[in-house]
Amino acid sequence: MAARLFAFPDGSPPVSQPHRRTVVVLAAGEGKRMKSALPKVLHPLLGRTLLGHVLAAAGPLRADRTVVVVGHGAEQVRAHLAEVAPDATAVLQAEQLGTGHAVRIALEAVPEAGGTVVVINGDVPLLRAETVDALVTAHEGEGAAATVLAAEVPDPTGLGRIVRDAAGRLEQIVEERDATPAQRALREINAGIYAFDLARLRAALGKLSTDNDQGEEYLTDVFGLFVSAGEPVGVHVAADHVETLGCNDRVELAGLRRLLRDRVNEAWMRTGVTILDPATTWIDVTATVGRDAVLDQNTQLRGSTVVGAEAVVGPDVTLIDTVVGPAATVLRSHATGAEVGPGASVGPYAYLRPAARLAEKAKVGTFVEVKNSEVGPGAKVPHLSYVGDATIGAKANIGAATIFVNYDGVNKHRTVVGDGAFVGCDTNLIAPVEVGAGAYVAAGSALSQDVPPGALGVTRAPQRNIEGWVLRNRPGTVSARAAEQARTAGEDASGGPVSASEGEAIHGGAETV
Ligand code: UD1
Ligand code: CA
Numbered sequence: 001m002a003a004r005l006f007a008f009p010d011g012s013p014p015v016s017q018p019h020r021r022t023v024v025v026l027a028a029g030e031g032k033r034m035k036s037a038l039p040k041v042l043h044p045l046l047g048r049t050l051l052g053h054v055l056a057a058a059g060p061l062r063a064d065r066t067v068v069v070v071g072h073g074a075e076q077v078r079a080h081l082a083e084v085a086p087d088a089t090a091v092l093q094a095e096q097l098g099t100g101h102a103v104r105i106a107l108e109a110v111p112e113a114g115g116t117v118v119v120i121n122g123d124v125p126l127l128r129a130e131t132v133d134a135l136v137t138a139h140e141g142e143g144a145a146a147t148v149l150a151a152e153v154p155d156p157t158g159l160g161r162i163v164r165d166a167a168g169r170l171e172q173i174v175e176e177r178d179a180t181p182a183q184r185a186l187r188e189i190n191a192g193i194y195a196f197d198l199a200r201l202r203a204a205l206g207k208l209s210t211d212n213d214q215g216e217e218y219l220t221d222v223f224g225l226f227v228s229a230g231e232p233v234g235v236h237v238a239a240d241h242v243e244t245l246g247c248n249d250r251v252e253l254a255g256l257r258r259l260l261r262d263r264v265n266e267a268w269m270r271t272g273v274t275i276l277d278p279a280t281t282w283i284d285v286t287a288t289v290g291r292d293a294v295l296d297q298n299t300q301l302r303g304s305t306v307v308g309a310e311a312v313v314g315p316d317v318t319l320i321d322t323v324v325g326p327a328a329t330v331l332r333s334h335a336t337g338a339e340v341g342p343g344a345s346v347g348p349y350a351y352l353r354p355a356a357r358l359a360e361k362a363k364v365g366t367f368v369e370v371k372n373s374e375v376g377p378g379a380k381v382p383h384l385s386y387v388g389d390a391t392i393g394a395k396a397n398i399g400a401a402t403i404f405v406n407y408d409g410v411n412k413h414r415t416v417v418g419d420g421a422f423v424g425c426d427t428n429l430i431a432p433v434e435v436g437a438g439a440y441v442a443a444g445s446a447l448s449q450d451v452p453p454g455a456l457g458v459t460r461a462p463q464r465n466i467e468g469w470v471l472r473n474r475p476g477t478v479s480a481r482a483a484e485q486a487r488t489a490g491e492d493a494s495g496g497p498v499s500a501s502e503g504e505a506i507h508g509g510a511e512t513v
Pocket of ligand 2: 246
C-alpha cells in the first residue's frame with residue numbers, strides 16, 4: 001500500500017501516513033449488446049460477477065470509501081452489492097449522461113476534500129489488484145492530478161486513444177468517434193481505469209462540456225483540461241493488455257472467461273496442482289486446490305469449493321461449495337454443498353446434495369444420491385441408492401438399491417444405521433427408523449420398526465414356488481421351451497424332477513470392493 005512518509009523534526013522515525021482513498025466504480029450503463037435482462041455488470045465469470053471482480057481488484061487499496069454508480073437495473077445491482085460489498089455506497093445516476101457525469105454524481109456522495117480517487121469502469125473483470133496498486137502508487141508518488149491506465153492493444157476499435165506529444169507526454173484522451181484518422185491509427189488505448197487527485201478532479205468535472213459526438217460529459221476530457229492548465233498528468237502502461245479488456249457482448253464474455261480460466265489454472269499448476277486438461281478445467285477464483293491434487297478433464301470447481309491435497313477429481317465432475325478432503329477421489333459426479341472426507345471415494349455417477357457429509361474413507365458409489373446425511377468412517381453405499389436425512393455409522397454397508405424413505409408426504413424424518421450394520425439390497429428404510437449397531441437387514445425388506453443391535457430385521461413374505469406354472473400358462477414361449485428342456489435333462493440325470501431348494505437366502509448385500 002502506498003504511503004507518504006513524514007519525518008518529524010525531532011528526528012523520530014518516519015511514520016507512514018496513508019492517503020485517503022476513494023474508489024468509484026462506474027456501473028450505470030445498460031450493456032445493450034449483452035441483450036440481457038440482467039445488467040451487464042452482474043453477469044457471472046468464474047465465481048464473481050463482472051462487478052465483483054472489479055471490486056476485488058480494488059480491495060487491496062483499502063479505500064476509505066467505495067462508491068458504485070448504478071443506473072440500469074439499479075435495484076438488482078444494489079441487492080448484489082448488499083451481498084458482496086455491504087460497505088459500498090450505491091449512487092443512482094438516473095440518466096446515463098456520460099462517464100464524467102457519472103463521476104460527478106459519485107463525488108456528491110464523498111464528503112472528503114482531499115486524497116486519491118480511483119475510478120474503474122465496471123466491466124473490466126480481468127484487472128489485477130497488483131496493476132491497480134501500481135497505478136495508484138505511481139500516481140501518488142508523482143503527485144499527479146490524474147493518471148490513466150493505458151495499454152497497447154492489437155485492436156483498439158471502439159476505445160479511447162492516448163494522444164501523446166512529441167516528447168511522449170500525455171496530451172489528451174480522444175474517443176474513437178471524435179478522433180482524427182491519425183489518432184485512430186494509435187494503438188495505445190485508455191483502459192477506463194484512473195487515479196485522480198480528489199480536489200483537482202472536483203474542480204475539473206465542473207468544467208466538462210458536452211461538445212462531442214455523443215453529447216456526453218466525458219471523464220476523459222479531464223485529462224486535456226489538466227494539461228492545458230499545466231497540471232501534471234501521468235500514463236501508467238499495463239504490462240499485460242489482457243487485463244484491460246472490457247466486455248460488451250456475450251462473445252467477449254466467453255473470451256474473457258477462457259482467459260481467466262487459463263490464468264487461474266496456471267496459478268494452481270504453479271502451486272503444485274496437476275491439471276490434466278486445462279482447456280476443460282474451470283476453477284472459480286473463489287475455489288482452492290491443495291498440492292498434488294489431480295484434476296482430470298471436464299472438471300468444474302465452483303463457489304467456495306476446496307479440494308484437498310492429493311485428492312483426485314474428475315473426469316466429468318462439478319463441485320459447488322463442496323469440500324473434498326485430502327486423498328479423496330471423486331469421479332464423474334455432481335456435488336453441491338457437500339463434504340467428502342479424507343480418503344473417501346465418490347462415483348462414478350454420484351449426486352451429493354447439500355449437507356451430504358462423507359467421513360474419512362467412506363464410499364458413495366454409482367448412481368447414489370445423498371442429501372443431508374452423514375456417511376460414517378469407512379461406511380459404504382456402493383450402488384443405486386437414495387440416502388436422505390440419515391446417519392450411517394462407521395463401516396456400515398448399505399446394499400444396492402437401498403432407499404432411505406425420508407418423506408411421508410408432509411414431513412421429513414431421519415434414519416439411523418448403527419456402526420457395522422449390514423443392510424441388504426433393495427431395502428426400504430421407512431423413517432423414522434433405526435437399525436442398531438451390528439444389525440442385519442434382510443434384502444428386500446421394507447422396515448418401519450427399529451432393529452435392535454445384532455438382530456436380523458426381515459419383512460419379506462415367505463417364498464412359494466408353483467411347480468409347472470410356465471408350461472401351463474406360457475406354452476410355446478422361450479421360457480416354456482427352456483423349462484421343458486431342463487425338466488427332460490433332470491429326468492435323464494436323476495430319474496425324477498429337480499427339487500427346489502427349501503432354504504431361504506436372506507443375505508443379499510451387494511458385492512463391494
Ligand atoms: C470509456 C472511455 C474510453 C475507454 C473505454 C474503456 C469515456 C468517455 N470513454 O468508453 O476512453 O477506452 O471506456 O472501456 O469515458 N457509465 C456510467 N454512466 C454513464 C456512462 C457510462 O456509469 O453515463 C459506465 C458504464 O456502465 C461502463 C463505464 O462507465 O461501466 C464505461 O462506459 P462505456 O459507455 O462503456 O464507455 P466507453 O464508451 O466504452
Ligand atoms: Ca465500454
